[in-house]
Amino acid sequence: MARAKDSNQRARGSVETLPSGALRAKVYAGIDPISGKRHYLTRTVPAGPDAEDEVAKALTSLQNDVDEQRNPRTKATVSQLLDRYLNVTNVDPATMRGFMGYYKGHIKPLLGDTQVGKIDAHVLDSFYAELRRCRFHCDGRKRVDHWTGKRHECKPLAQSTIRRIHFLLSGAFKRAMRWGWITSNPATTAEPPPEPQPNPQPPTPQEAARILTEAGDDPDWATLIWLAMTTGARRGELCALHWRNVDLTTDTISVQRSIDQDGAEIREKDTKSHQHRRIALDPATTVVMTEHKTRCEERATTLGVTLDPDGYVFSLDPDGSTPMKPDTVTQRYRRLAERIGIATTFHKLRHYSATELIAAGVDARTVGGRLGHSGGGSTTLRTYSAWVAESDQRAASTLAGRMPARPSASVNPVERAKINPRAPYEKIAVAIRRHILDGTLQPGDPAPTQKEIAEKHHTSLGTANRVVELLKAWKLVDTSRGRRAVVLEQSDDTAAQGASSPEGEDLDQTSSDLLDLRLIRFGETVREFTAEADPTNPDELRRLLTNAARRHGGKDSNYGEYELEIRRAGSNEIVSCFAAE
Structure with a gap:
């Protein structure tokens, strides 16, 4: 036997x-x-x-x-496995380009000729250690890098890049198990570098203002940067934005596609998270987009073409037929940042939008929805909340209130306010200007003080100060230190401008005021915000109430559950309460 x-x-x-x-x-x-x-x-x-x-x-x-089927069933090498895996895996084109770069630059030179069956945790850990030692896989001897002409210095590969290489190998070995090449995945027992802590570095509000000012010479370029700041949309998503995706009647944009660039070639693709989303626009951004569309239409008409209703919002073609290339956006923004001495990238505008919203008290789920994050806000919290020191405090204003003043490339805002006053302080200043030019206030007369302006127009001292500063910029009053402001003598040309000035606001009242509003539901405050509106106009108040209720999650059928408590800005006295019928 x-x-x-x-x-x-x-x-x-x-x-x-x-x-x-x-x-x-x-x-x-x-x-x-x-x-x-x-x-x-x-x-x-x-x-x-x-x-x-x-x-x-x-x-x-x-x-x-x-x-027991524990043996590898092939002598195939890692290169043969990766060649087949990359040929059958279904990933985004940009992700595939990254995978090919990792494979050709790191995996193939170091592991390509090794048989798949001989790869274990020890081999992978040694591979990761080599990547941490030198990203160029030098042999340790002194040399001169031919592409720089300088002495070679070993620089480690970033931890995040090594982790992506690990995930690529893990996916390939998992597919090899399905194919019956190997019986276990060695990547599951290998130890890649730990995930680096998120460290978003958005520009500060002061830096954001400098960036917008520098971009202001080109209104189209400034509009793209402004929209990136206020919406947090990705670079490719902004380039893929069509005019059909912009609804200026409902103050929203719809993000549905993205532009992918491979060298000189571009194509439309799905968004990174494969999710479509609608982003609400604040009033200032709606004005910016309206002006941008008008500018595009006028440019197309001047050049004898028609702006395509389905054209791209940001395009170098007058008819909007082709999108702006993402790499062009990156390069132009980098040059802008270098000119003004700010170390930043275009992607950090996305961080700016997120961190400003979180600092203003907006919940992570809402922020994540605007950014297009998946995971119901978990990605947003992991990436941003630890960085923002005030993330646990609800700020008094929203992102619109934290945005820097928008520069105007074509019209000086000081001169524009004379003929087209928009803000409450501009309307008050125009009314005082009219009284100076028509002789009601004579040269040498005391000008209204900040306190008098604030009491007369039910506004804050800050707004009254802006009125005086605007009058000073118009050279209508003298505010020398240590004395009360007085009316200045006006030239004949300045006096003649009074006839063409807008009617403005009467000194005794303004149709619209800056209001502090409190949204109340069943006796509990659910939202506080500031807006410019006429406290006696029910249509304006109804619009403010329904918009605020909708953001809180209310529906058309239950707007009657809400009411608005109305105060003038800076005052604790309730002007009125408004309830939708």
Whole structure:
């Protein structure tokens, strides 16, 4: 019986004597799925007095591996695996370009010729250690890098990049298991570098103001940057924005597509998270987008073409037929930042939008929805909340209140206020200007003080101060230090302008005021905000109430549950309460 058993074992494997005297156990393990040839498992035992016993144990071990299907079923290399895996995996084109870069730049040079079956956790850990040592995989000897002409200095590959390489290998080994090439995934026991802590570095509000001012010479370019700041949209999403995605009647944009660029070639694709989203625009951004559309239409008409209603919002073509290239946006923004000495990138405008909203008290789920994050806000919290020190406090104003003043490339805002006053302080200043020009206030007369303006028009001292500063900019009053402001003598040209000035606001009242509003539901405050409106106009108040209720989650059917408590800005006295019918 024992002899028959030995015969069966020899039939399933063999022992060869090598020229060196070593013994090699060899067991048939099936057909290699890559080469189509017979696949054998081998193990070599050095020559010695116990060689025969050791080779017998090796032969039995190999046979058990085959019986229990623990053996690799191919001699395919890591390069062969990655070639097949990258050919069948379904990922975004930009992700695929990244994978190909990792494979050709790091995996293939260091692991490409190694058989898949010989990769284990130790091999992968050593591979990651090499990437941390030198991203160029130098041999440690002194040399000069030909692309810089300088002495080579070893620089580690970023931890986040090594982790992405690990995930690429893990996915490839997992697919190899499905194909029957290997029986276990070595990447599951390897240890990649820890995930780096999120460190968004958005520009400060002061830097954002400088960026907008520098971009103001080109209104189209300034509009793109403004929209990136207020919406947090990705670069490719902004480039793919069509005019059909912009609804200026409902103050929203719809993000549905993105532009992918590979060299000089561009194409539209789905968004990064494969989700469509609608982003509400604040009033200032709606004005910016309205002016941008008017400007595009006028430019197209001047050049004898028609702006395509389905054209791109940001395009170098007058008809909007082609999108702006994402790489063009990146390069132009980098040059802008370098000119004004700010170390930042275009992507950090997305961080600016997120951190400003969180600092203003907006919940992470809402912020994540605007940014297009998946995970119901968890990604947003992980990325931004630890960075924003005031994330647990609800600020008194929203993002619109935190945005820097928008520069105007074509019209000086000081001069514009004379003929087209918009803000409450501008309307008050125009009314005082009219009284100076028509002689009601004579040269040398005391000008209204900040306190008098604030009491007369039910506004804050800050707004009254802006009125006086605007009058000073118009050279209508003198505010020398230590004395009360007085009316200045006006030239004939200035006096003549009074006839063409807008009617403005009467000194005794203004149609619209800056109001502090409190949205109340069932006796509880659910939202506080500031807006410019006429406290006696029910249509304006109804619009403010319904918009605020909608943002709180209210529906048309239950707007009657809400009411607005109305105060003038800076005052604690309630002017009135408004409830929707």
